[in-house]
Amino acid sequence: VSTDWGSAVSRSEPHQLPPQPRLPEVAQSLLFWFDTERFMRACERRHGEVFMLRTQPIGKLVVLSNPEHIKQAFLGDRDVFHAGEGAEVLRPVMGDTSILLLDGTEHLEQRKRMLPAFHGDGVGDYGAIVEQATHEQIDRWPLERAFPLADAMRAITLEVIMRAVIGATDPARLAALREALPTVSEVSGPILFMWQYPALGRYGMWRRYREAKERTDELLEAEIAAHLSDPGLADRTDVLSLLINTELAENGTVDQKRMRDQLITLLLAGYETTTTGLAWAFERLLRNPTVLDRLRGSLADGEQDYLDAVVKETLRVRPVIYRVFRKLTEPTQIAGWQLPADIFVTPAIGLTHKNPALWPDPHAFRPERFLQSDSAPYSWIPFGGGPRRCLGAAFATLEMKTVIRTVLSRTELAPRRTRPERTRGRNITLVPHRGATVVMADRRPPVTRGTGRLEACPHLAAAGQPESN
Numbered sequence: 148v149s150t151d152w153g154s155a156v157s158r159s160e161p162h163q164l165p166p167q168p169r170l171p172e173v174a175q176s177l178l179f180w181f182d183t184e185r186f187m188r189a190c191e192r193r194h195g196e197v198f199m200l201r202t203q204p205i206g207k208l209v210v211l212s213n214p215e216h217i218k219q220a221f222l223g224d225r226d227v228f229h230a231g232e233g234a235e236v237l238r239p240v241m242g243d244t245s246i247l248l249l250d251g252t253e254h255l256e257q258r259k260r261m262l263p264a265f266h267g268d269g270v271g272d273y274g275a276i277v278e279q280a281t282h283e284q285i286d287r288w289p290l291e292r293a294f295p296l297a298d299a300m301r302a303i304t305l306e307v308i309m310r311a312v313i314g315a316t317d318p319a320r321l322a323a324l325r326e327a328l329p330t331v332s333e334v335s336g337p338i339l340f341m342w343q344y345p346a347l348g349r350y351g352m353w354r355r356y357r358e359a360k361e362r363t364d365e366l367l368e369a370e371i372a373a374h375l376s377d378p379g380l381a382d383r384t385d386v387l388s389l390l391i392n393t394e395l396a397e398n399g400t401v402d403q404k405r406m407r408d409q410l411i412t413l414l415l416a417g418y419e420t421t422t423t424g425l426a427w428a429f430e431r432l433l434r435n436p437t438v439l440d441r442l443r444g445s446l447a448d449g450e451q452d453y454l455d456a457v458v459k460e461t462l463r464v465r466p467v468i469y470r471v472f473r474k475l476t477e478p479t480q481i482a483g484w485q486l487p488a489d490i491f492v493t494p495a496i497g498l499t500h501k502n503p504a505l506w507p508d509p510h511a512f513r514p515e516r517f518l519q520s521d522s523a524p525y526s527w528i529p530f531g532g533g534p535r536r537c538l539g540a541a542f543a544t545l546e547m548k549t550v551i552r553t554v555l556s557r558t559e560l561a562p563r564r565t566r567p568e569r570t571r572g573r574n575i576t577l578v579p580h581r582g583a584t585v586v587m588a589d590r591r592p593p594v595t596r597g598t599g600r601l602e603a604c605p606h607l608a609a610a611g612q613p614e615s616n
C-alpha cells in the first residue's frame with residue numbers, strides 16, 4: 148500500500164475532522180474491507196494515531212488506537228455511542244431482537260438476561276465438552292499429510308456450540324444442524340447483497356444460504372420447544388437452558404422469537420471467532436519452537452499460567468477482529484476532535500495491539516510479556532470493551548486453552564511451510580491465509596485413567612476463570 152496520498156483535512160465540513168487519505172471512496176472501501184491490516188497501518192504511519200476514512204457501506208469513520216481514546220469510545224454514554232447500528236448489516240440473519248443489534252436500554256436489558264449464562268465461574272463446566280469434541284476430531288486427522296488446521300478447529304468449535312450453547316442432543320437434529328450451521332455462518336460480502344436484492348435468493352449460493360438459514364431457524368425453534376418441554380430443564384447447564392431459565396424466572400414465559408435471535412447471534416459471534424483464534428494459536432506456536440517447548444513443559448508440570456499467556460499473546464499479535472464500530476448519535480468531542488453526529492468511531496484493536504510504545508517488539512510472539520506485568524488499561528482489547536465487551540470472552544478463552552492443551556497432549560504437528568501465514572479477511576475475522584496448514588507426524592491415544600474412560604483434566608476449572616481487560 149502506497150502511503151503517498153497527502154493528508155488533506157477536509158475544510159468543507161462544519162465540524163473539525165481528523166486527517167484522511169486523498170484516495171477515492173471506492174478505493175478506501177476496498178482497502179478497508181479487503182486489505183485491512185496493511186491499509187490501516189499505512190494510514191496510521193501517514194496521518195498519526197487518529198485519522199478518518201470514507202468507506203461503503205458505513206460512510207465516514209474515525210479510527211482510534213490510543214488506549215485513552217478507545218476508553219472514551221468504550222465507556223462513553225451508551226445513548227451516544229451506538230454499537231448496534233454498526234452491526235446493522237447482520238439484521239436479516241440475526242433478527243431484530245439480537246443483542247448485537249440493540250442499543251440503549253433495550254441492549255442493557257437483553258445483556259442482563261444473558262450475562263449469568265456466560266459468567267466466568269460457570270463456563271468451566273463446558274471444559275469436558277470441549278475436550279471430548281477435540282479428541283473426536285484428532286482421531287480423524289490424517290497422518291503425514293498436510294491439512295488446514297483451521298477446518299479442523301472449525302469442526303471442534305461447531306460441536307462445542309451445538310452441545311454447550313444450543314444443548315442439542317437429538318441425533319437427527321444434531322446432524323441437521325451440523326449441515327446447516329456452517330453455511331449460515333458464512334455471512335460474506337456477496338451474501339449481504341441478498342438483503343438489498345431479495346430476488347437473488349432464488350439462485351446459486353444465495354439460494355443455498357437462504358435455505359440453510361430457513362432450516363436453521365426451524366431447527367433452533369424445535370430445540371427451544373424441546374427444552375421448554377423437558378421436565379429436567381431447571382437442572383440443565385447448556386447456555387440455552389440457562390437463558391430460558393433466567394427468562395422464566397423473570398417473566399414466567401419465554402419469548403421464543405427473541406430466544407432464537409440470541410441463539411443465532413451466539414452462533415455467529417462465537418463460531419468463526421474462536422475457530423480463527425485457535426488456528427492462529429497453532430500457526431504461531433508451531434513457528435516459535437521455544438515458546439512451544441516452554442508451553443509443553445509447563446503443561447507437563449500441571450501449570451496453567453503460560454497457557455493463559457499463550458492465548459492472550461495470540462489474540463494480541465493476531466487479533467481475530469481487527470476493529471469495532473460505534474455510531475455517534477450526537478456531536479461529540481473525542482481525541483481532541485469535534486465530531487458530528489452520525490459519524491462512526493472505530494477502535495482499531497489491531498493497531499493498538501501493535502503499538503511499540505505499549506508493546507515493545509510488537510510483532511514478536513512472546514507470551515512472557517503477559518507473565519511479567521499487567522498490561523496498561525485498554526491496550527489489550529481482543530474482546531472489545533465496556534458495556535459491549537464480548538459476552539463469550541471467558542467461554543472462548545476456556546475453549547482455546549482446552550483445545551490447545553488437548554491437541555498438544557496427543558499430537559506432534561509441524562507447519563507445512565516455515566514462513567508465517569499472512570492474514571486474510573474472512574467474513575468478520577482476519578484468518579491465516581492458508582488456514583494454518585500443518586502436517587501431523589504422530590498421534591498418541593488419549594490419556595485414560597483406571598476405568599478406561601476419558602477423564603476431564605483436573606485443571607479445566609482453573610482454565611475457565613474469567614480474564615481481566
Ligand code: HEM
Pocket residue numbers: 230246247258312412413414416417418420421424467468471472529530531532533534535536537538539540542543
Ligand atoms: C476468540 C474468540 C472471540 C473473539 C476474539 C470475540 C471478540 C468479540 C468482539 C471484539 C466483540 C465486540 C465488542 C465491542 O464492540 O466492544 C464481541 C462481541 C460479542 N461476542 Fe465475542 N468474541 C469471541 C468469541 C465469542 C463467543 C464464543 C461467544 C458466545 C458463544 C461470543 C459472543 C459475543 C456476543 C454475544 C457479543 C455482543 C455483546 C454485546 O453487544 O453486548 N463471542 N466479541
